Amino acid sequence: MAAAVAATTSSDINSMSTSSTKRSAVPSLSFFKDWTYVPAPESSDHIHLKDQYGLFINGEFVRPHSKRYFDTINPATEKKIAEIADADEKDVDAAVTAAANASAKIWKRMPGKERSKYIYRIARMIQERAREFAVIETMDGGKPIRESRDVDVPLAANHFFYYAGWADKLDYAFPNRRPQPLGVAGQIIPWNFPLLMAAWKIAPALACGNTVVLKPAETTSLTALKLAEIIQESGLPAGVVNIVTGFGKTGAAIVNHPGVNKVAFTGSTDVGKIIQKAIAGTGKKATLELGGKAANIVFDDAPIDQAVEGIVNGIFFNQGHVCCAGSRLLVQEGVAEIVIRKLKDRMETLIVGDPMDKNTDIGAINSKEQLKKINEYISIGVNEGAELYQSSCTLPSKGFFCKPTLFLNTSQSHRLVQEEIFGPVLAVQTFRTVEEAIEKANNIPYGLSAGIWTDKGSKIFNMTSKMRAGVVWANTYNKFDPTSPFGGYKESGYGREGGLHGLLPYVQW
Amino acid sequence: MKNSNALPDFRTSPVVDHVGIEERVARFTTRSIKKASKVQALKLALNMIDLTTLEGKDTPGKVAQMCYKALHLCDQLPGLPTVAAVCVYPTHVRQAKAALSGSPIKVASVATAFPSGNTTREIKLSDTRFAVSEGADEVDMVISRGEFLQGNYAFVHDEIAAVKEACGSARLKVILETGELSTLDNVRRASDIAIHAGADFIKTSTGKIQPAATMPVTLVMLQAIKDHYYKTGKMVGMKPAGGISTAKLAVQYLVMLHETLGDAWMTNQWFRFGASSLANDLLMQVAKEARGPYQGKDYFSND
Incomplete structure (x- = not known):
């Protein structure tokens, strides 16, 4: 074995050619020639999708001020699935105002024990409709149903369960420090794990008593909007979670809105840098989870x-x-x-x-x-x-x-x-x-x-x-758990999501 | 490496990560095998069965009935293959051989003081020679687990090599009895020892010890076979035995085999199921695919 390695490394052009002939004689394995798996598609019959989705502001689905909609397509077929509202600054303003009102009047005053009931309810409703979420996630984003079914949706539910547990125990998370909510969190999430990222962002924010304005990525808004339906059904007080859809401009409107107290962003390093510049000197807190x-x-x-x-x-x-x-x-x-x-x-x-x-x-x-x-x-x-x-x-x-x-x-x-x-x-x-x-x-x-x-x-x-x-x-890779903090060094951003550490960006003293 | 005839140090066999193996197995079990793919797999699995009776109470009557079943899995369903082999004690080999003459079904015999293997090498070799002289096409031997667990790898190796020699042209299956080996690292070492000593097949279990065959254990053994093939180009067969009694599980094993070793191993020349009750569950599934509704257990003969 050692001799063979030495021969290859010290080889000249001639012996290279012999070693490559040798290589072609190396026994090779063949796969999927005699037995293939016939298609086993997951049924999408049970899915309820509307043709057009408005913005979820103050507990209601509303038409966008701009009256503009854009198409969301299935990347595996290039076929249109639904129309999504394109929120402008006025819509974002309405969402932030609703969130600020809900924060001041209801949510930050509500005891943690009561908040946790709502968060638990959202978690259970995600579990109950897991199949629907998995199918829509796959239709809209292109990820295999095996992953949305076995990873994205169960983990999203687990994040809500986990942070529901923290809502009435914040005093123990931060002993002797009296944690207070920040107010309105503006959250912008990417297209790679649409529902899961929404869960990562919304669950700790709610647990700590903050209200939310969340913008999903323009190619994958559907599961966030389905989550909005669940939130509506759950009876969560109006305005505690608002979901606005759109492109980069909508995201910028959230980041720049003076009523937003904290920005949480997951996405590219380039956009992360823009956000960092935009909020410099404003006193807004931020967590960035980047490339x-x-x-x-x-x-x-x-x-x-x-x-x-x-x-x-x-x-x-x-x-x-x-x-x-x-x-x-x-x-x-x-x-x-x-x-x-x-x-x-x-x-x-x-x-x-x-x-x-x-x-x-x-x-x-x-x-x-x-x-x-x-x-x-x-x-x-x-x-x-x-x-x-x-x-x-x-x-x-x-x-x-x-x-x-x-x-x-x-x-x-x-x-x-x-x-x-x-x-x-x-x-x-x-x-x-x-x-x-x-x-x-x-x-x-x-x-x-x-x-x-x-x-x-x-x-x-x-x-x-x-x-x-x-x-x-x-000795493993890509393992995620709500109890484990996640975040970066250097240009991968700052702040941690998940675990006890994931509470910290949503509280002040 | 100076002396190429020296026995490899089996303590340096590749290491195995238990968690990783279980995760990989879980992936195999999520494959969805339906319709034509399923029928193909069910029939292949039937054709890979070593129909087995290894009991103290075995009699010529029992063996005769099992051999008839091996030849006639379910005459009401056309187009079925036969099983690969029947597996019996050495004293029943001659009778099984006669019952199956003219058919493609092989006769496998356990030997070497099955199932414990706790006897002298002389007795093990004479047991093997007797089985072969009675007409066994295949010999299923057990390794000396006690010697293995003491780290006496050379002893285990040489014993397998000696039995292989005694087999002559009969194919040798080496039973590692993984349920007694305790760790996947041990399973890997025992696989490497058996392969190096000349095993034609490596086999998980006698069926007498729990746990018998499991998917993680089988995957480790398949990986040992794969590494040997990479190095030498020589194929070694695999036989999980014991505990595989449902069609669903058998198909999952086939998926694992298929995606680990590939097309060349998807034949009873290189893969067997050691089982006594698997056949009827496979037949129930085949009948369901052919006719529609599931039929009760009493529509399939037990022999």
């Missing part, structure tokens, strides 16, 4: 098959539209060859296609624009000379899809390694020593997450203390 370019680090003593699984979960979960995606693979040289080989074989078994099919592993890219951006990065990678590898799957002719993609032989200086792609594209680098892995993992403007794969406990503790990242997973 990432996480390193998934595989040491040579790692459980290799499980690490490969973790690499797949890290980058191909939700089509790679995950801010904490493990989009950089750092693999120790001794196991690089076997890890890549196993990864390639594993990629052959990923089913790409109709997100509504229960067997689909990788669904549709969220929007045409995002697909364009991903494809631009793939050409950048090719032009930079990195070695492209894509699985042999065939993509549907309609809709926005991207093959699971690897770029091998990349270095820290490749743009592919430095910039966030937000798609199913993994940049693979090798390293030799622990120090090199730490150096490479941290040598990036982002710091949201990291993954460590090793069988050795002491190495895990050493690595986790050296990673400049908000979340470090050991």
Whole structure:
């Protein structure tokens, strides 16, 4: 084994060609030739969707002041699903006013025990209508039904359950400090986990006694609007949660509104910077959860098959539209060859296609624009000379899809390694020593997450203390729990969501 | 590495992460296998069964009835395959062989002082030779778990190699009895030992110890087979045995096999289910796909 490695590394051009002939003789596995899974689409018969959605302000669905609507489409079919209201400054003003009134008159005076009842009720109603939420999430956003059913919706309900529990225990969360609500929270969420992000934002805000004006992303407003229906049914006092839909301008109107006391934003680093500038000097509190370019680090003593699984979960979960995606693979040289080989074989078994099919592993890219951006990065990678590898799957002719993609032989200086792609594209680098892995993992403007794969406990503790990242997973990846804080270092933002830490941005003393 | 004939240090077998294995297994079980894909899987599973009777109370009468069942799974349903093999004690091999002559069904015999394996090597080898001389096509041996747990890997290895030699042209299935091995790391080591010693198949369990076959254990063994194939290009078969009694579970095993080792293993040459009651549950599902309604248990013969 050692001799073989030495031969390949010291090889000249001639022996390279022999080694490549040898490589073609390497036994290979074939998948999905003799037995394929016939389509198993989740039914959408039980879904109730309106043709047109207004804005949810002061407990009512209202027409937008602008009278403008825009279409939301299914990215897997490119077909229109519904029309969504485009809120302007007047609408945002109405929403913030409603939230401020609800805050002053009802919500901040209500005992925590009473608030928690409403939050529990929302959690239970999400659970009761879990299937409907999962199907709509998948139709509107393109993520596989398996993920919306097993991850997004249950986690969203769990966030409400968890923070419902805190509502009457804030005095114990912050002993001797008498936590007070801030007032109105303006919350802007991204398109990658529409319902889950709404839950992450709304639940702690309500638990701490704040009222909310939330804007979902323009491509994925539907589950937030369905949540508004639940909130209406739950009997939550009018104006405590307001949901306004629209584009960047609507978001800007929320951020700039003088009645907003706190801004919570999850999205791109570019927009995060704009928000940071806009609120400078206003006294508004903020939490920003921005981009990432996480390193998934595989040491040579790692459980290799499980690490490969973790690499797949890290980058191909939700089509790679995950801010904490493990989009950089750092693999120790001794196991690089076997890890890549196993990864390639594993990629052959990923089913790409109709997100509504229960067997689909990788669904549709969220929007045409995002697909364009991903494809631009793939050409950048090719032009930079990195070695492209894509699985042999065939993509549907309609809709926005991207093959699971690897770029091998990349270095820290490749743009592919430095910039966030937000798609199913993994940049693979090798390293030799622990120090090199730490150096490479941290040598990036982002710091949201990291993954460590090793069988050795002491190495895990050493690595986790050296990673400049908000979340470090050991021998797993992309695990989320309401009790665990989540947030970034550096250009990945500041503030924490989830857990006890997630209460802090919503209280003052 | 100086002496290529030296036995590998099996303590350096690849490590296994329990949590990761269970997560992967959970993914396999969420695959939705319907309609044509399901029928294909059900029939394949039927064709992979080692129909088994391994009881102290086995008699020629029992074995005769089981062999008839192996040949005639359900004559009312056209287009069914036969099972892969019947699995019996050595003393019933000759009779089973005669009953199944002219059919593609193999006769497998347990040997080596099944199920405990606690006897001398001499007796184990003569047990094996007897089974083969009676006409067994396949031999299912048990490893010495006591020696394995003491770390005496060379002993376990050499014993398997000796039994393999005694098998002659019969194919050797090596039962690891994973229910007694305690950890997945041990399952991986035992798999590597068996494969290195010349096993044609590795098999989870005797069926006499709980837990018998589980999906996590089987996945670890499939990964050992895969690593061996990567290194050598040689295929090794897999046989989960015991505890797989429903069609649903059998299909989940096939999904796991399919997505771990791929198309080449999807045949009874390389994969078996050791089971006594699985066949009828598969037949119930096949009948349901063909006719519509589910039928009661009494519409399928028990032998």
